[in-house]
Amino acid sequence: MLGGTGEARSLADRLVTNGVPVISSLVGAVRSPALPGGEVRIGGFGGVDGLVAFLRDRGVSRVVDATHPFAEQMTANAAAACSQTGTPLLRLSRPGWEGRADASDWHWVADLGDAKRVASELGGRVFLSVGRGSLADFTDWDDRYVLVRVIDEPPVTVPASWEVVRGRGPFDIAAETDLMRSREIDVLVTKNSGGRQTAAKLDAASALGVAVVMVGRPSDPEGVETVGSVDAALAWALGG
Numbered sequence: 001m002l003g004g005t006g007e008a009r010s011l012a013d014r015l016v017t018n019g020v021p022v023i024s025s026l027v028g029a030v031r032s033p034a035l036p037g038g039e040v041r042i043g044g045f046g047g048v049d050g051l052v053a054f055l056r057d058r059g060v061s062r063v064v065d066a067t068h069p070f071a072e073q074m075t076a077n078a079a080a081a082c083s084q085t086g087t088p089l090l091r092l093s094r095p096g097w098e099g100r101a102d103a104s105d106w107h108w109v110a111d112l113g114d115a116k117r118v119a120s121e122l123g124g125r126v127f128l129s130v131g132r133g134s135l136a137d138f139t140d141w142d143d144r145y146v147l148v149r150v151i152d153e154p155p156v157t158v159p160a161s162w163e164v165v166r167g168r169g170p171f172d173i174a175a176e177t178d179l180m181r182s183r184e185i186d187v188l189v190t191k192n193s194g195g196r197q198t199a200a201k202l203d204a205a206s207a208l209g210v211a212v213v214m215v216g217r218p219s220d221p222e223g224v225e226t227v228g229s230v231d232a233a234l235a236w237a238l239g240g
């Protein structure tokens, strides 16, 4: 199980309950991650070759790539390593937010570079909700107010004009509305991560009339079976 998401955790727990031995892999980005049942290993594999060696050493018979929809490198590495070893691979990727009623009001962009450009044009005070690994792309925004929320401290030095708050989802709409209203946020910059854990910021933005800049997902790897729910992934992993 390539993890780092709530879905990965939930699937690992359910497989363990079904008597299936599971090794979950986390990158180690947060200091005290929520851990699934079964075996857990932490840290990168060392690219495709490292993952190939791991799959062989541990006699892995199936791989579920349940990493975050934006974990593009890990997803590509999983596809390459499983193709080399002939290991069946499933991508579990929760549906994005494009089906929401307010999605047509958002400024959709292809990547973080475009997000930065569009948000700059919009101006004003920004809630930057793109994940700690992407903050470095924005640190030259040192002349505007930027709110970021992180679980552990940011991995980069942030400009003096930024405010860093600590928090771990799920977040509710009342708290998100309070946060954005109290900081007089004009623009929310975020990724089309999907799921319910972090969706309240979108409800709050909609209620407050905050502009939303939404980064579209990277494309799925070619030729890899993909499902959108833990139930479907469970059926696959159990051999259904």
Ligand code: NAP
Binding pocket: 002, 003, 004, 005, 025, 026, 027, 029, 042, 043, 044, 045, 046, 047, 048, 050, 051, 066, 067, 068, 070, 071, 072, 073, 074, 075, 077, 130, 131, 133, 191
């Ligand atoms: P990434 O850019 O696709 O991956 C970079 C490298 O990190 C990979 O090449 C791999 O190193 C290592 N890695 C990533 N996920 C791993 C895993 N589950 N187990 C072991 N090594 C892993 O990934 P990312 O966007 O930095 O995301 C890292 C992790 O955080 C993922 O597991 C993802 O589910 C989670 N996450 C990401 C986001 C996001 O917005 N990107 C948000 C929430 C959670 P090696 O090449 O050395 O194997």
